[in-house]
Amino acid sequence: MFDKLKSKLHRHKSKGKNDDPKAAATSNPGKENEPPAPAAPAASETPKQDEPSVEQKPTTDTPKEKTSEKTETPPKDRWDIALKQLPPAKQEKLRALGMDKLSSGYVESEIDDLVGLVNKKQEECEKKFWRVSIGDNDIVLRNYTTKIVGWLEKAGDIAIQFAPPQASMPWSVVKSLMQIPVIGEEQMGALLGTTEAIVRIVSRGQVYEQVYLNNDSDEAESKLSQSLENALIGIYRTSLDLLADSGSLFSQNTARRTLEAILNPGNVSGGLSSLSAQEDELLRDVQACETRRSAAADDRMIGMLDCLNAPLVRVDENVQKLLDKTDETDRQDLLEKISTVKFGKHHDNVRETRTPGTGEWLLQNEAFHHWEETSSSGIFWLQGSPGTGKTYLTSRVVDLIKSEMEDLPRNEGFAFFYCNRNEANRRDSLSIISSYVRQLATSASNPDSMQTKLKELCKQAQQSGTTLSFDACQEQILASSNLYSKTTLVIDAFDECDQDSRDKLIEAFNELLAESKNTLKIYIASRPDPDIQSQLQEEQRTSLTIQASQNAPDIERFLDEQLQKLSKKAAFVGKMKTKIIERLLERCQGMFQWASLQVHQITRCRTESSVWKRLDNLPEDLQKAYDEIWEQIETLEDPDKEFVKRALKWVAAATEPLDSKCLLSAVRVGSLDDGGISEDEIDEQGLLSLCGNFLIIDPESYWRFSHLSVVEYLEAAHQWSKPQAHLHVANACLSLLITAYENEDPFTTLKHETEYDSEDEDNKPPEWVDIMDTGNRFHRYARHHWVEHVHEAKVTEDSPLAMSLKRFLGAPEESSVQYRRWLGQFRKEVFWSGDMLDSSGFQTSGFDLTKFTDRESTYAYGSDLVFASELEPSDQPVFAMCRFAFDTILTEWWNSPAIDVSQKNDLGHDLLTIAAIGGSVAICRRLVEKGAQVNSKQSFSIYGSALVAAAWWGHTDVIKYLVEAGADPNIHLNSQEGWADRGDDADGESCEAEDATESDERAPEGWFASPLVAAVEENNVEATKYLVNEAKADVHKKLTYDGYGNVLEIAAFKGNYEIIKCLVHAGADVNKPTLHPYSGRNIDRVVGNGDLKTIRFLIEESGADVRAPLPGSTVNILVQAVNTKKLENVKYLVEKCHVDVNEGSEYETPLVAAIKTEDLDLVEYLLKSGADVNKTCDNGQTNPLALATEREYSAIVRLLVANGADPNQKDS
Structure with a gap:
């Protein structure tokens, strides 16, 4: 009802924005079912010059009335009239509380006092973690305080800007109401809920009186106005009656009934229920008066109504205290460290392909509207079969929320994520939750600030050499939801997450809903899934399944847009458009994807008759539509068909999205047995046409499957699999590298390549497009990612891929020229290409920058920094065999007697250590069988021993094998940092004298004093637990490692709760001094790291003494x-x-x-x-x-x- 009134009133504003989210889903902040204020009326085309505008206060000078000598009558005090209708006892009670005072002159101070009282109530609620559940409603009490302050500010703005006549508004009585002491959450809820209702009525009433009952108005004496006046006085009387009886409303015995009356007024009798009914009646009278009021209303009235209609906005002072203004560059750097997922771009890609008007039905849906508007936390689960347009609907919801927050920034948090099964960083739980953390780090109302706690958390992670864990991200999201008045999380295509990731996220969602102090909304879009349904808490879940009748208008709009475009190329389609749409809508069963495929098939038609024939032979469902496309692919000539199947495999297996420059080169390359590189070339449109809408090019110019159901179809109907796709891609990469590096020396070319932007081939000479050149986009992809594809192919030695791999590597005792040139080119790229330092290709080359940036890539000899790799020297491919865990695919080579297990690479690591880095138990076992020593110490190396390497990399299965094979979990290594910084402990004795068996002057043996130190420093929980609990690693051992005195001190600095708990349970002393006594004890380190959960564990369960400072400590x-x-x-x-x-x-x-x-x-x-x-x-x-x-x-x-x-x- 109010929506119609609103559109009628705003005739002076622009109309018909088809895709405006707020036009589609008008909301009424403040109370879910409250009577909304009328919208602002249209202004006259020529506003009166002597009347104040919205921005101006009325002048004190009264213009001379030229048309009448009418004397002003004093304004009615309708609150006073209502007061006098109450029984005398209640009148006296209210007057004693200040009801007889005229309040207009004191509005500002009265409201300031009230805001202060409300803030104190809010602090009390937060301190006691109060929440109330009434039926299906989970009440967040802070929402009431936010609304109260919002209405108070509206009342103040209206009084100050538009100076309504004095009236006996009950602000003093409301102040008394807010001072009533309460002892329980239900009492507090009843108090705040009642106060919000009263303050709302006061704010609305003063505007209704001025706009519709002004004594100067021609309508003042009309029957409609009289009806409105009676309604206002009646609701004022009920409000005053409630205020007079306020003491009984909030007693322990009646508080719950009061809350039920607020939340479900139709089910409970009494004053509050009566108040709700009177508000509904008041709205009807307001609407009737609005239809009679002149459209040429003055700016003053428009301003008052607009002020009343504006959403309630309150930026909590407590929020400001927890935000820290941050420089733009620093803020972006921090945000990028939290998450690099381009969530905004993913949304833009969907929005740009969405037909205007799509999703209107969802925003108007009663279930969605209730979920969005209610103050309770909860999940909205949108379910739909494959191809029903769920992602488009999600993007519409995202636009709605974004537009509301951008138009009027509020103290709310909002984050969204689009999952995608084919991209690793869009299906992993940590990627998703860390993206949420990034988006919630700032808010629309404070875009230049970041949460102080998050900045500190990032700083600690950076100092510890780690990233935010899943648990840390969940804790930060909880902190965000407790900071903002309302937080909304959106996740699309939830079913495309890994199963483990999905389970982990659902558990996190349930915990966040249970623990959040404020309103938390979670929107999930997915296919119907029994696992999701069984895990989402039913009492907090609202489900909606997309029906064909609901999204039919969306599909119709989509078809109209697509056919309109097609008619520009084929005029006969335009004449048939209506009939085509009718036929497709009849058969589509609510599936966007099916309808899209049929439009693509119609584009192949060249005559009107062929279109009619097509419409008479439409496939029954999505499966049949895909069968039809596959049959068309199978009828292609062999070269074209091969291009299509290669393209499908590349898009399925690529480690990163592929653009045309890469894919159009990639499809030309087959395995060596298939002829290697084809001389044929194909252009973008040609390949798109051949693929029959199985593949599309997205707005970012990357090739993707048109829908997940295409991948599922290929897997189910044609037994395609990810390993098969990786097998082709691995063969193609090796084929190119073998051919390209066979005769050409890459180094001269590479020097030339650095003169150009590595990401901008458009400016390069034409010859750079050649597939054999190192600057070619596919060439770069192949040399960076071939190892991953070889692994993911999951083949054994009898596969043709094994032959290609052997040809590329050479022989066990000597590498091929291609392998040496490939590794040599990487050396050049490390040296020259700063923009590639984060590339996963460097791990492929053994540089491991993503894992060990400052120690493995730039290994120090004296004052010189030398670029080093586990693979060098390059003439020995056995280092690559170990590092890349090529075990079963190279079984024959591992049996070769030419392999010398004692040889070391340029980093000083033997083969067993390199195999431990690679994580292959099978290769470690082969090497031990060949005579490798499990306790061999390696001087001037990074890890010092194989067990340390396995511990650092977190390969628990390798650790277990090595320990069982005789590796010493307490092996003493003369670590470089300990060797360089060796000093005396507090007693003047050498810290490691009890363990040292050699001179302190011996060469350093790695960077870590023991395997346990390596595992703890890298936060490898499972490795730590095995070493401590199973291998019995010594948790008491004194250290001089990197400024630490014991392994618990390292764990305390890193802040990993599970590791600290493991060490303490094994006997590590929480009160033990750190390496330098003046730095305090282990417990001091933990407190300095700031994790309350860990602090409580150490104090309450582990005997940490926090009141006895260490003598001599400065901490x-x-x-x-x-x-x-x-x-x-x-x-x-x-x-x-x-x-x-x-x-x-x-x-x-x-x-x-x-x-x-x-x-x-x-x-x-x-x-x-x-x-x-x-x-x-x-x-x-x-x-x-x-x-x-x-x-x-x-x-x-x-x-x-x-x-x-x-x-x-x-x-x-």
């Missing part, structure tokens, strides 16, 4: 906690562990440390907890007030002074 545990800027950690130590807030280190008290963080909340908390505002540090320096003044922290200065800071105190 104070509370100062450590303060420095992390995590208030919850500080509160835990103070309130649960009773740490003294005034005890600090020589250089910092906790209060001084808090001032240095600029965190006002921390400072305020410490002061409330008894921190001495005038206490200096132990060295007599750093006066808190002087520090804050010097650094110009004005808010902190005011806080310190207010708490008794002495401005005359000076540092000693």
Whole structure:
């Protein structure tokens, strides 16, 4: 009803934006079923010059009335009229609370006071984690406070901007209402819900009175106006009656009934239910008056109505405190480190191909509208069969939410993700959840700021040499949802996630819904799936299955657009368009993909008769439509058919999306047995035409399958598989490398290539397009990714691929010229191509930059940095056999007596260590059988031993084999960092004297003191657990490794809860001093890392002593906690562990440390907890007030002074 009124009122605004999300789904913030305010009326084409505009306050001068001498009548005080209709006892009660005061002159101060009271209630709710469940509604109390403040601000804006006449509005009574003490969440919910209803009515009523019941209005005495006046006075009377009885509404016995009346007014009798019914009646009277009011309303009325209609917006002050303004460059760098998934581009790709108007039915759907508008958290699950257009619908939902947030930025979080089975980073749980973290790091209302906690988390991960784990991401998303008033997560094609990833995400979604303090909305689009259904919590799930009748208008629009384009090429199609659409709609069964395939088939028709014949022979379903296309491919001539099948395999197996420059070259190359490189070439349109809509080119110019169902069809109907696709791609890559490097020396060409942008071939000379040139896009892909495709082909030695691999490598004892040239070219690329340092191709070459950037790629000899690889020297292919785990595919070579198991590569690693890096148990076993020593130590190397290498890389199965084969889990290695930094411990004895069997002057044996150190530093949980629990690695061993005194200290710095728990359960001492005693103990390290879960474990379960500082230490545990800027950690130590807030280190008290963080909340908390505002540090320096003044922290200065800071105190 209100939608029709709104469109009628805004005649002065533009109409008919077909794809405007908000036009499709009007919402009414503030109350889900509340009577909306009328929209602004149309303004006259020539506005009156003597009337104030929306932006102007009315002038104090009254223009002379030229047309009448009518004297003004005093404005009616309808609140006073309503008051006088109450029983005398209630009148007296309300007057005692301030109801008889005229409030217009005091609106600003009254509202400011009320906002302060509401904020205190919100803080109380958050501190006690209050939530209320009433029936199917899970109430987030913070939503009520947000709405209350929103309505208060509206009332203030209207009063200040438009100066309505004075009236006895009940602000003083509402203030008294907000001061009622409550002891439970239901009482608080009832109090806030009732307050929100009253404040909403006050705000709306003042506008309705001014617009429709103004004494100067011609309509003031009409019957319609009189009906509206009666309705207003009636609802005012009910509101005052509720306020008079407020004490009984919020008692423990009635609070739940009050909440039920707010949420389900039709099911409960009483004042609140009556109030809801009166609001509905009021709306009908407002609509009736609106139809009679002149369309030439003045700007003042328009401004008042627009102000009332604007969405409720409140940027919480607490949100501002938890955000940190960040430089654009720094912010982008941090965001890229969190996630590199191009989520925005994926959305753009869908939106650009979506027909305007698609998805209107979903936005108007009652189930979707309820999920979107209700204040309860919950999941909306959109289900649909393959090809029904779910992704287009998801993109429509994304546009709706984005437009709402962009038009009027709010304190809300929003993140979305489009899954894709064919792209690794779009089907993995960590990729998805880390993308959510990135998107929630900022909000529309604070685009230049990032969450302070997230910045610290990223900094810690960077210092620890790790990335955000899944659990850390989930914790951060929870922090975001607790920060924003509302958070919405969207995920499309959820069924295309890996099964394990899907299960992990569903578990995370359920936990987030259970733990979030504020409203959390999750939108999921997928095929119907019993696994998803069984795991999603039914009580929080709203499901909607796409029916053919629902998306038929979307398909009709799509067909109309596509046929209109086609008619420009074939005029006869235009004449038939209506009939074609009717026929296709009859048969499509709600499937976009089927309809799209039929349009493609019609494009092949050249006459009207052929179109009719096509329409008379439409395939029954999607399967039959694909059968038809496959039959057309099979009838092609052999060269064309081969191009199509190669293209399909390449798109299925490629490790990254392929553009035309790469794919059009790739389809020319077969295996050596198939003739190698074809002389034939094909262009983009030619290949697209041959593929029959199995493949498309997306808006980013990458080749993709037109739909997931195409891949599923090829797998089911023609027994295609991913390994088969990888087999072809691996053969093609090796075929090109063998041919290209056979006669040509690549180095001269490569030097020339660096003169051009490696990503911009458009500016290169024509000869660079040649497939044999190293600058060719496919050539680059082949030399970077051939290893992965060989592995994924999953073949044995009897496969033709094995013969190609052997030809490329050469022989076990000597490599081929092609292999040496390939590796030599990589050396040049590492040296010259800075833009390729993140390429996975470098791991293919053995440089491993993605794993060990500063140690393996640039290995130091003295002061020289030498580019090094596990594969060098290049004349020995056995290093590649070990590094790339070529076991079963090269069985015959492994039996060769020419393999010397003792030989080492240029990094000083023997074959067993390289095989451990590669992760192959089979190769490790072969080498041990050939005589490799499992405890061999390698001087001047990175890992020092095979077991250390396996531990660092997290290959638990290799670790287990080596230990069972006799490897010592406590092998003592003279690590480089320990060897360089060797010093004495607190007792003046050598830290490793008890273990050392050789002179301290012996050559360093790797970067790690033991296998356990390597596993812990790289956060390899399973490897750590095996070494500790099964192999009995020593958790007490003293270290001088990289500034650490023991392995628990390393784990504390890294912050991995599971590893810390494993070490502590094995006996690691949490109170043990660190390497340098002045740095404190292991528990101090943990607190400094900031993970509350780990802190609680160590204190509550492991006996960590937080109140006994280590003698001689300069570290104070509370100062450590303060420095992390995590208030919850500080509160835990103070309130649960009773740490003294005034005890600090020589250089910092906790209060001084808090001032240095600029965190006002921390400072305020410490002061409330008894921190001495005038206490200096132990060295007599750093006066808190002087520090804050010097650094110009004005808010902190005011806080310190207010708490008794002495401005005359000076540092000693």
